[in-house]
Amino acid sequence: MVQPLLLSLALSLGQAEPGAAEAQSEPPAAEEAPTSSALAPAPPDRWLLMRYLQGTWPGWLLDSNRLQISGWTDMSFTASTTGQNQLPMGFNYAANQFLLQQNWLRFERSVVTSGTTEPTFGFRSDTILPGNDYRFTVARGLFSDQLTANNGQPNLYGIDPIQFYAEAYFPTIGRGLDIKIGRIFCQYGVEANDAPSNALLSHAYTFIYDPFTHAGIMGTLKLTDAWSFQAGLMLGNDIFIDPASSPYGMGSVKWAPPDGRNSVLFNVILGSGRFNVAQNFHNPEIFDLVYTHLFNPRLHYSFESLYGFTTNVPGIGFANWFGVLNYLTYDFAPRLSGTTRLEFFDDVQGQRTGFSGLYTAITAGISFKPRRGIIIRPEVRYDVNSSALPFENRPGLFTAATDCILRW
């Protein structure tokens, strides 16, 4: 008798309370549905001018047509071991003086690259208005007379409509086909013409002495999430409509997996490859490779290798040059990063810089953003040429520079 009673007691205890069972079977509380604003794509960056116009009638006119006006002012000071200038180290070339490098005006209508299957059309106009960077980027045939306007010498400051193009985006061709017609930034390399895109204030020789812009038509086809291709037909390098222009082609292939740690970009610029003696114009052929690697979310590395050549150069014949660049960037904080750059640039015949030999340049700098629209980039840099005296009859150059970019 005791055995069944014990059994029944055990079974009774084993039965779950109905309340508990109900509680267990209740579905978990539904998470709060995301608001529509959370689902919406991130809005494009809005800088000071567009923020100021937001909520006004002119601002509404711009926004309702996907138009944006923005820009920045980049001012620098470079302390140097040279007396006058640091050339052939370009851009912040003036020694021990203040420079307004870029006062940049951007007016654009962006294309829509997601959320639609319809083609969209836009444009962009970038103008240095004014700045001393024009001296390096201005294209022949487009305000290039500023380079001789000061008694045969360049004006200190000038303007340069450095980029202007019409753009069409076709989202259903491949993973998206983008076509640009106009004057377009060259698509190779790590460094860029627009100051905020660069980690360091000063530029590498590989950037300074190779093409900045093309005028022509260029298509970018995204085949997969990782692979994209570019092809373009141009009037030449750093030249607009001018007697010296000649057909040039550019092409690139890029491999950049969306969540990958590595990316590779190979770019070629091919044309006549001959120095145009009659027009005194340089037509280089360029081969460029860029590799990037993300060690971790804070530490990233970029490598660039460039080879260029030109034939028929007066007094030289065949001229070629090599560049090898290494960038290592560490993000100390969201608003503070540090970058080192080690460059080897071999101007074999001296056709690019005016002095032959291997340039070695090491640069260390930080990029600090005290506010979202303010970037301060102090740096120190040492350049040395192994076989010539390019820096006011010295082989080496030490500079300590800083700039401030105010985005508006």
Add this chain to the structure above:
Amino acid sequence: MKKWLFGIVVAALPSLVRAEPPTVGPQVTITLQDRNSQALPQRQGFTHTGGGNIDVTQPAPDTIVISMTGVAVAGAHPIKDSTAAMIFELDQLFEINFENPKVKRAKVTLEGRLIGLLRTHPGSGSAAQGPAHAALACGNVELLAIEMPSHCVTGGENLSVNMHQGPAAVGLVAGQYHLHQTFTVSAAHPRTLKMCKASSSEFAPDPALDPLWISYWEPFHGALKKDFGFQVTLKISPDIDGNGPEQLGKPMAAAKRR
């Protein structure tokens, strides 16, 4: 074997004898009937209106919730005066039923809340929220009402509005009643060549107000907007105490005075 069977039966007894609680529904219920509601946007000049929702839900048989949500924005146009408004009006017929024959009288409570933002830019422009009114009536006789006062800001003033009224209650018998509810949001801005920001009256959750219509440096950045609007809750319960309308507080008295 018999012992085992006996044991199993004894073990199962607690489950067998556990009585299911009787299903108890509300003793009084509301049946929604005809509805006539409208949200009327009015725009002139450089304006934006958004929302315009009149949402009537019955989360329980004895409860109805009515929400009116809308936005009106008027900006500074160089040659045109701008005015924008969203005007809401609702008439909802419903029937009160007594499911339990023992219930002879029901207590109806009316509760309202109004949450939103009014913004203007220094110099000119105004934004307002008109009277928010809800009244329970039988025929032409208003039995119970709540009314939120209007607010208006101008010349750079900004205001966050969060008001609550009620619950006001009244005792009723079964039958047909109707709820009348009105609400208005509006904004205005005179023409000007100055770069003035728009005035806005925002009483609707996102995304009714496109943020590009208001200042980037708006004073209520990050405000939680999911509860914005004019919401009225009408709830009915058995009037066990037998309180008549005379004992049920000021709102009724106010209604009677009207």
